[in-house]
Amino acid sequence: MAMQELPKKDFFAPLKAWKFLGKKPVTIEVPNKVKREASDRYRGFHINDWSKCIGCGTCSKICPTDAITMVEVPGLVQEDGKLPQRPVIDYGRCSFCGLCVDICTTGSLQMTREYIHVSDNAEDYIYMPTEKGLNAKRGIYEHGKAPIGWVKDKDSDLLDLERVEMPVEEPEVRVKSFMEIVKGYSKEQAMKEASRCVGCGICTYTCPAHMDIPQYIESIYKGNLEEGLQWLYRTNPLSMVCGRVCTHRCESVCSVGIRGEPVAIRWLKRYIIDSIPIEDYDRILNIRPEKKDKSVGIIGSGPAGLSAAYFLATMGYDVTIYEANGRPGGVMRYGIPRYRLPDEALDKDIALIEALGVKILVNMKVGQDITFDEIAKKHDAVFLSTGFGLGRSTRVPGTDHSNVKQALPMLKMIRDYLRGDGPKPPVPKKLIVIGGGNVAMDISRSMARLQTMEYGEVNVHTLSLERSYEEMPADMDEIEEALEEGIEFHPGWGPIEIVIENDEVKGARFKKCLRVFDENHRFNPQFDEGNQIFIEADMVIEAIGQAPDYSYLPQEIQEKLEFFRGRIKTNEYNQTAIEWLFAGGDIVHGPDIVHGVADGHAAAKGIDMYLSNK
Amino acid sequence: MGEVKLFFGPNHPGMNGNFSVHMYVEGDIVKKARPLPGFLHRGFEKLMERRYWYSNIALIPRICVPEPDINEACYAMGVEKIAKLDVPERAQWIRMIVLELTRIANHLMAVGGIGGPIGLYTAPQWGTADRDRILDIFEALTGARVYHMYIVIGGVRKNMTPKIEDMIWKTLDYIESRLPDYENLIFKNRILHSRLKGRLILTREQALEMGVTGVGLRATGVEYDVRKVDPYLFYDKVDFEIPTATEGDAFSRVYLKFKEIPQSIRIIRQALERMPQSDKVNVPVSKGSALRRIVPEGMAYVHIESTRGEYGFFVVSDGKNKPYRVAVRGASYPQGLYGIEKYLPGTRIEDVPIWLATMDVCAPEIDR
Missing domain, CATH: 3.50.50.60 (FAD/NAD(P)-binding domain)
Incomplete structure (x- = not known):
């Protein structure tokens, strides 16, 4: 390529500059009076619609500069599906990348086109966005009037809204037998599903048993199922059952489910249990309680009874369950059909509870094979979980x-x-x-x-x-x-x-x-x-x-108990008006397996407190 | 007259950023020159290992401030190469448009930037003002003027609207109409000629030995441009030429940059015409939220042509949701470190900023 040569000296050359007189200047004055508006997609200051925001904290997790902190707001009540915290942004750190907007589970966080904020007070740059936005000093717009800039769309969305489909048996095949319908996730499918979770923990608050859901999902994501099993058994000894037939309220509040399909929490729980053989449970869970010399009688071996038995046994109590039917399990054994909950699944959960030393006496109908008074005399505390029969x-x-x-x-x-x-x-x-x-x-x-x-x-x-x-x-x-x-x-x-x-x-x-x-x-x-x-x-x-059946309870006990619409009233530790008598499950909270599990856990804590102080 | 130690740093209008050269001079002849990086070291490469694959996009554009998109593109293409990801065609065309726009913006700034060290002050005014028109496009397209954070793993963050396409057409026409003025006012200017012509010559052998790429190499007659020798995106599907020169001096380096502007305009126009319509410009690298998207195990080196030469990212993944290692090949590394030490002695003090400007020494990419 020919290089530019210096032109010969020309007398008129300087006059060439005159042509620029008629042109608009290339450089323009910094607009002082007319404020320059930013583009439609501008990544300016944040706004957050509090009516939508659930306080999940996903914005703070993705933030590459750690500029977002979740701060508990006094006076903001904890509702189902919401946490009482909201993001606070430090504009001294923020890089205005907009990733928080792109990953926001609800779409409440957005950016405005406001970009000027001048203050000599450093505190003014730490700001909790609300739907009105930053009260920008010397900004372009009036407070609350800044137009929206950067919002997420389907290309920039950083959440995965589609669930990994669970393989199920075809209707024509499954209606011919009582085979289980749901086939369960493979390792790869479970990992993929687990990677959709943002780990906000709103599910934990909503689950009656307060299961450590984000933790066990993360265990699956990391490929450490043994750790996952430990997380499950901290709060729920019937994970096998709940992994199949739980009412999964966790999924109804899942933050990913607000705009898309919720994370398949129930199937992930089931995946952990299905993947670990029962022989390994003892080694993984390693429950070695110190034996105590007190005993607890449990009437009914449904979800609440088994859950209470497990937690009491892990505390070292001597536990005996009285079951009227020929097999333990209550509604899980006799109510839920086999295509949803095969016997083998239930057996696995019960086997572990029995291995802890819990005695389950079947065909032992209270009031017929044994009286209630006999049980009361034999044990230091009694837990009622007879269900709605x-x-x-x-x-x-x-x-x-x-x-x-x-x-x-x-x-x-x-x-x-x-x-x-x-x-x-x-x-x-x-x-x-x-x-x-x-x-x-x-x-x-x-x-x-x-x-x-x-x-x-x-x-x-x-x-x-x-x-x-x-x-x-x-x-x-x-x-x-x-x-x-x-x-x-x-x-x-x-x-x-x-x-x-x-x-x-x-x-x-x-x-x-x-x-x-x-x-x-x-x-x-x-x-x-x-x-x-x-x-x-x-x-x-x-x-x-x-409806419940209380006919096995002696008249004087029934008179002392308090009832509300046919259910027994208890305190937060499931203790009834009689201090040695605890109750849980359907007869306290209505039909729901996971509520039964939670009641069992609470009652175990209550019984432990009662017996320790006795 | 004895040797004097002279500090040449950000105090000088010809210095590029927070970088400095310590010189020992005798009279105005440089006897010894030592580059002094380190003032800008932010540990980008290490920081990236602590962040999710996706949140790194806020960090990488900072490795080269005036030309952020090359970092984003290299990183994204590296990850896509490991994950064998099919990026939507429209997104690839948009990437090309963005990369060429940033090339024009950067060349305008370089043409303007040469005004500082030599005292031709119309050039910086024009260069900066016209570059701003391109930043306007970036603001409309990406939501920010400087740190675009737009080219991401799997495509681009948002689609290009017809309004933005129209804006690009108009801006290109404007820039093209300005080029004769640049030619007349700057490249026919006596100051430029007397200060740059025949100065700071880097021969072909020296350039090849140091590993200088970009205009530094092309000014010595070697037609080396990654867009031609190892085409990425759709550079093999568009027509453009690579201007070269044989002189190897400071003037030819600046002039080559200027001559690349019309070529970039050519590429963008072809891209705008050939880009397919589609509303999908992004695919996730794996299932899951961005917090947990994983890149399969593997490593990849991706290089692209930046305004300063070959720019490369070496990305290693161990199959997790964060990179195992990201290493950057800064294009101005050879001329910015070895070149200063080796080829500045013997020149005059006023030549030092010319070396930095025409060789496009970019301090943060040396100091990554």
């Missing part, structure tokens, strides 16, 4: 017929039959199930399986008062899977009568339900009497709720 009835005409059944005894019969412990349950060709909760789903789907095995086709009609799938108390997964398996739903119908001809059930008549709850959120259904349907069936199963 009785079914409720709609009490419409015809429900006293022998082919109108209750869901719980039917589920028990089916499980006993599948284990070879009992006779085959009656399988109707056409079935009506009344109810919209998880038990209604369980019985509908169980019967659908039996029908397929018996007749090769499904004919189950499930009717509920609630008028939509969203209103129904059952989990959406359950409803979706039931639909796939061929169950017909009729939401928004209330029963009028069971039609019986020649002493045989012919079906049932229903009327349209207009509303379930009144303005005060109390159960008070209203019907349209003119809108009725008839559905044919040879059997009707009611699954509209369960």
